[in-house]
Amino acid sequence: xxxxxxxxxxxxxxxxxxxxxxxxxxxxxxxxxxxxxxxxxxxxxxxxxxxxxxxxxxxxxxxxxxxxxxxxxxxxxxxxxxxxxxxxxxxxxxxxxxxxxxxxxxxxxxxxxxxxxxxxxxxxxxxxxxxxxxxxxxxxxxxxxxxxxxxxxxxxxxxxxxxxxxxxxxxxxxxxxxxxxxxxxxxxxxxxxxxxxxxxxxxxxxxxxxxxxxxxxxxxxxxxxxxxxxxxxxxxxxxxxxxxxxxxxxxxxxxxxxxxxxxxxxxxxxxxxxxxxxxxxxxxxxxxxxxxxxxxxxxxxxxxxxxxxxxxxxxxxxxxxxxxxxxxxxxxxxxxxxxxxxxxxxxxxx
Ligand code: DCP
Ligand code: MG
Numbered sequence: 001x002x003x004x005x006x007x008x009x010x011x012x013x014x015x016x017x018x019x020x021x022x023x024x025x026x027x028x029x030x031x032x033x034x035x036x037x038x039x040x041x042x043x044x045x046x047x048x049x050x051x052x053x054x055x056x057x058x059x060x061x062x063x064x065x066x067x068x069x070x071x072x073x074x075x076x077x078x079x080x081x082x083x084x085x086x087x088x089x090x091x092x093x094x095x096x097x098x099x100x101x102x103x104x105x106x107x108x109x110x111x112x113x114x115x116x117x118x119x120x121x122x123x124x125x126x127x128x129x130x131x132x133x134x135x136x137x138x139x140x141x142x143x144x145x146x147x148x149x150x151x152x153x154x155x156x157x158x159x160x161x162x163x164x165x166x167x168x169x170x171x172x173x174x175x176x177x178x179x180x181x182x183x184x185x186x187x188x189x190x191x192x193x194x195x196x197x198x199x200x201x202x203x204x205x206x207x208x209x210x211x212x213x214x215x216x217x218x219x220x221x222x223x224x225x226x227x228x229x230x231x232x233x234x235x236x237x238x239x240x241x242x243x244x245x246x247x248x249x250x251x252x253x254x255x256x257x258x259x260x261x262x263x264x265x266x267x268x269x270x271x272x273x274x275x276x277x278x279x280x281x282x283x284x285x286x287x288x289x290x291x292x293x294x295x296x297x298x299x300x301x302x303x304x305x306x307x308x309x310x311x312x313x314x315x316x317x318x319x320x321x322x323x324x325x326x327x328x329x330x331x332x333x334x335x336x337x338x339x340x341x342x343x344x345x346x347x348x349x350x
Contacts, residue, residue: 004155242334285332
């Protein structure tokens with residue numbers, strides 16, 4: 001299940017006058033001079049070409065008449081938890097991704113696949129009745145297929161892919177429909193290997209994929225053939241904790257960059273501790289004035305929640321960019337590969 005235009009739809013719920021209008025959630029466009037990006041937009045705004053992740057200045061050019069709102073995460077989280085409560089009443093085996101997506105394992109509640117179509121419609125109806133929000137649901141024999149199906153007929157979609165139609169469903173789709181295939185992997189697949197559709201990928205020799213991508217190659221080969229054995233699990237609600245800052249003005253002073261890094265690490269580390277997480281991976285993201293963007297990550301041998309280590313690695317990862325003459329527009333930091341700490345650390349007085 002994936003909610004439609006989630007943040008934007010939440011705003012429409014709060015203010016029904018926005019219904020049917022191009023609503024864009026993200027940074028302040030400041031009449032086209034604004035910085036930062038679009039978080040999401042209503043389907044009406046998407047008709048103008050507005051997309052998530054696009055610079056807000058570009059969105060403003062495409063759709064100056066849009067209604068631009070800053071995100072209100074607290075409100076979206078509240079609505080999200082209402083949605084997740086509804087989902088939990090249908091199956092306790094659920095795996096939430098972000099605020100607006102969740103997988104449900106319905107195996108024990110159905111005798112055949114088709115039964116789940118009826119349940120999915122009930123879920124959609126209940127979400128709409130209680131919250132006036134539309135959602136899209138995909139049903140399939142595994143998570144990968146279900147997720148792709150959930151996006152197949154957005155908004156307000158319901159797509160059922162029976163096991164014997166998985167391959168014909170996947171075949172014509174673009175490779176970047178696969179979870180984990182982002183712009184970079186897509187580019188390599190398209191340009192180096194002439195692989196465009198999932199069918200191309202399914203027919204490509206597995207050994208060559210392995211050579212090129214390692215473990216990821218095995219994964220790609222399997223999912224292209226409809227195979228995904230990953231369980232629906234309620235382990236960690238979030239797989240990472242991250243945040244980024246777009247500077248008011250582009251910055252070339254690395255002291256400011258390191259200061260900003262400290263602030264990000266500080267804020268995220270508090271969150272990490274409050275949720276009793278350990279991290280095993282640190283990632284930074286840096287975007288220059290010309291929008292060229294780089295990410296770097298470092299994996300630790302063992303999970304930890306040490307703040308000093310995080311800061312030190314963050315700084316190390318940023319070092320290589322110090323000599324870059326371009327000004328910096330954005331800095332991001334992320335704790336990833338999170339796991340729950342086995343026992344809660346007690347305070348000195350416990
Ligand atoms: N989001 C964001 N930045 C992005 C992508 C998403 O801040 N680059 C936020 C805003 C979205 C929410 O996460 O409302 C959910 O992401 P989705 O990818 O599910 O996008 P939407 O729900 O907005 O639209 P869709 O109908 O395509 O699912
Ligand atoms: Mg969504």
